[in-house]
Amino acid sequence: MAEKVELRRDGQIAQLLLNRPEVYNAVDLDMARQCVDYVISLSADNSVRGVVISGEGKAFCAGGDLKWALGFPHGPSAAFHELAARFHQMVLEIRRMRKPVIAAVNGIAAGAGFTVALACDFRVMARSAIFQQAYTSNGLCIDGGGTFTLPRIVGLARALEIAAFDRPISSEQALAWGLTTEVVEDGRALEEAMNMARELASRSLSSFGWSKHLLTDSFNTSFETHIERERAGLCSCAEHPDATEGMRAFVEKRKPVFNVE
Numbered sequence: 001m002a003e004k005v006e007l008r009r010d011g012q013i014a015q016l017l018l019n020r021p022e023v024y025n026a027v028d029l030d031m032a033r034q035c036v037d038y039v040i041s042l043s044a045d046n047s048v049r050g051v052v053i054s055g056e057g058k059a060f061c062a063g064g065d066l067k068w069a070l071g072f073p074h075g076p077s078a079a080f081h082e083l084a085a086r087f088h089q090m091v092l093e094i095r096r097m098r099k100p101v102i103a104a105v106n107g108i109a110a111g112a113g114f115t116v117a118l119a120c121d122f123r124v125m126a127r128s129a130i131f132q133q134a135y136t137s138n139g140l141c142i143d144g145g146g147t148f149t150l151p152r153i154v155g156l157a158r159a160l161e162i163a164a165f166d167r168p169i170s171s172e173q174a175l176a177w178g179l180t181t182e183v184v185e186d187g188r189a190l191e192e193a194m195n196m197a198r199e200l201a202s203r204s205l206s207s208f209g210w211s212k213h214l215l216t217d218s219f220n221t222s223f224e225t226h227i228e229r230e231r232a233g234l235c236s237c238a239e240h241p242d243a244t245e246g247m248r249a250f251v252e253k254r255k256p257v258f259n260v261e
Helices: 029-044 066-070 076-096 112-119 146-154 156-165 171-177 189-201 205-217 223-239 241-251
Strands: 005-010 013-018 050-055 101-105 122-126 130-132 182-184
Touching: 005 029, 013 029, 013 189, 029 076, 050 189, 066 076, 076 112, 101 112, 101 189, 112 130, 112 146, 122 171, 122 189, 146 156, 171 182, 182 189, 205 223, 205 241, 223 241
Parallel strands: 013 050, 050 101, 101 122, 122 182
Antiparallel strands: 005 013
């Protein structure tokens, strides 16, 4: 199987680069499988304290590979049934990973590229890059968790507008709507995403993991249940060496130094 996803390591930060530049990193079944395998292994690797996802070439990801889907032996419905199973597992692993995942959006992020970027914790977007949900213009419905993440970022009315009209979203508009964390000059998205990942890696991963977990699940539980989960998280964090260091640093009026787990 050709390597359609490239894994690189830079110290404590892992880079996952979608590697089908000839088709703008469109996702077929092989790419989805490779993404899932890498994300699962990185989630379990304690030497990794952050993950950056980007694309080779001019695009972040142009979405699902429609040519592949149309040529699937059992038809496009069967193709998407298989593809979505893997792609959804990738999205779930990203959301459940107790370490930061940053999308370096170096070019167009459409369809599956848009929704995987939304699944990441943070997005650094090149100035000329474009977001586009793209599904509905192809007669499909939004996939990859996009109908869950999008209204939680921009609100229901704007999410429906994005779904119905499918207008391209510039980096400036994405920043105004909260769809991206930062906009940088072209050619610097990966560099700035790596800088962000390194900054987060110097902070407490225990604290980040619990905060991400609690915020992600906050939409799905009652208030009473959720604050009990907060208490469990707080107590778990307090048992971790990061909390001991953080609290001592506060009392001693110095900057904390968090260690690799």
